[in-house]
Amino acid sequence: MTRHPSKKGRWRHRVKIAFASIFGMIFVAAAAGLGYALYPRTMPQTQMIEDRLQPAELDRLRQVSDFDEIADPTVRSVALFEEAGRVIEHPRCMNCHPRTDRPTQTEAMRPHTPWVTRGADGRGAPTLRCSTCHQAENFEASGVPGNAKWRLAPIEMAWQGKTLGDICRQLLDPARSHMTREELLHHMAQDELVGWAWHPGANRRPAPGTQEAFGSLIKAWLDTGAACP
Amino acid sequence: MSYTLSVNGRFHDVDEDGETPLLWVLRDSLSLTGTKYGCGAAQCGACTVHLDGRPARSCSIAVRAAVSAQIVTIEGMDGAEAVALRDAWVKHDVPQCGFCQSGQIMSAIALLRNIKQPTDQDIDLAMSGNLCRCATYTRIRAAIHDAAAKLGTST
Ligand code: FES
Ligand code: FES
Numbered sequence: 506m507t508r509h510p511s512k513k514g515r516w517r518h519r520v521k522i523a524f525a526s527i528f529g530m531i532f533v534a535a536a537a538g539l540g541y542a543l544y545p546r547t548m549p550q551t552q553m554i555e556d557r558l559q560p561a562e563l564d565r566l567r568q569v570s571d572f573d574e575i576a577d578p579t580v581r582s583v584a585l586f587e588e589a590g591r592v593i594e595h596p597r598c599m600n601c602h603p604r605t606d607r608p609t610q611t612e613a614m615r616p617h618t619p620w621v622t623r624g625a626d627g628r629g630a631p632t633l634r635c636s637t638c639h640q641a642e643n644f645e646a647s648g649v650p651g652n653a654k655w656r657l658a659p660i661e662m663a664w665q666g667k668t669l670g671d672i673c674r675q676l677l678d679p680a681r682s683h684m685t686r687e688e689l690l691h692h693m694a695q696d697e698l699v700g701w702a703w704h705p706g707a708n709r710r711p712a713p714g715t716q717e718a719f720g721s722l723i724k725a726w727l728d729t730g731a732a733c734p
Numbered sequence: 735m736s737y738t739l740s741v742n743g744r745f746h747d748v749d750e751d752g753e754t755p756l757l758w759v760l761r762d763s764l765s766l767t768g769t770k771y772g773c774g775a776a777q778c779g780a781c782t783v784h785l786d787g788r789p790a791r792s793c794s795i796a797v798r799a800a801v802s803a804q805i806v807t808i809e810g811m812d813g814a815e816a817v818a819l820r821d822a823w824v825k826h827d828v829p830q831c832g833f834c835q836s837g838q839i840m841s842a843i844a845l846l847r848n849i850k851q852p853t854d855q856d857i858d859l860a861m862s863g864n865l866c867r868c869a870t871y872t873r874i875r876a877a878i879h880d881a882a883a884k885l886g887t888s889t
Contacts, residue, residue: 619777619862620862622859631849632841632845632856632859633841633862634788636788638776638791640795641799644794644795646753646774646796647775647791649775649776649791
């Protein structure tokens with residue numbers, strides 16, 4: 506005669522199996538985690554500055570010939586200036602055309618740190634000149650940008666907070682730009698401080714296109730009557 | 735490459751990569767450790783030295799760009815302004831941890847050489863590039879005023 510386990514005994518057996526499988530699963534998961542944690546893999550390596558910096562994305566500028574199909578010279582002129590405006594309104598240019606006495610910096614155009622002021626000649630206060638930090642060239646080791654002509658645009662040439670049309674009219678007004686049209690073209694196409702905007706160093710994003718392409722757009726805009734948006 | 739630097743009135747030959755920050759050469763090669771390394775990014779002013787009499791951040795100047803300059807560090811600083819400021823610094827017990835202080839004094843000397851009796855605003859303008867994590871700013875300002883007053887009465 507076989508002995509049937511009692512009802513109580515069966516339940517005890519089931520509970521034992523349930524606990525054993527829960528502990529089993531925990532043990533397997535812990536063993537797998539430990540195996541994963543201890544599995545050999547390469548440690549983070551030190552990097553050269555160049556590798557750490559993201560390659561700046563290059564934006565292209567449209568060529569003057571791309572606007573040839575616009576028959577109306579005034580419309581063409583405005584279109585040329587709007588394309589050039591992608592450079593003019595770029596942070597690399599805008600940061601040094603502030604509407605206050607303090608420049609801005611970075612892509613976000615935040616107020617310059619340390620706190621500095623333009624001074625009488627746009628090159629800083631007599632006791633805290635731009636050249637205290639900014640040298641004749643970009644300096645990669647500290648990331649500080651530089652150019653021999655480093656300075657702010659005069660306050661009459663403030664661009665921040667203005668529309669592209671306002672900037673356009675301001676550029677053409679010698680009382681505010683302090684430039685004839687020839688000088689304006691030279692400033693845009695050849696000035697080396699303006700040219701810095703395409704070679705800003707570190708991981709700063711350069712202005713779109715090249716200074717040459719930008720200069721060609723400005724020249725074509727002036728040649729087509731310098732119409733403003 | 736070899737460069738000859740004029741530091742504190744003496745010539746030093748150093749063999750460095752031309753892109754090495756002047757600060758590293760001063761501290762590591764010439765053992766002039768009075769000039770401090772704070773941020774390495776021209777943000778704090780701890781590394782201020784004088785180049786041809788003008789304050790400059792030595793962390794942001796390549797050694798090859800400094801060869802033609804007369805470099806003066808805190809160790810070589812002398813003159814009426816330096817003495818007056820040092821005395822005022824002691825009198826007002828300006829430093830706390832002291833790390834920023836050589837840079838502060840280098841900027842303050844340049845200020846007093848430019849403006850004999852600076853206002854609070856002049857001081858703010860000249861010293862805004864020198865940070866102090868211990869916030870000794872009010873004592874710095876008082877000491878500069880004190881030094882200026884001393885210089886004013888002694889001339
Ligand atoms: S270490 Fe040069 S400014 Fe901070
Ligand atoms: S005294 Fe400590 S940082 Fe200025």
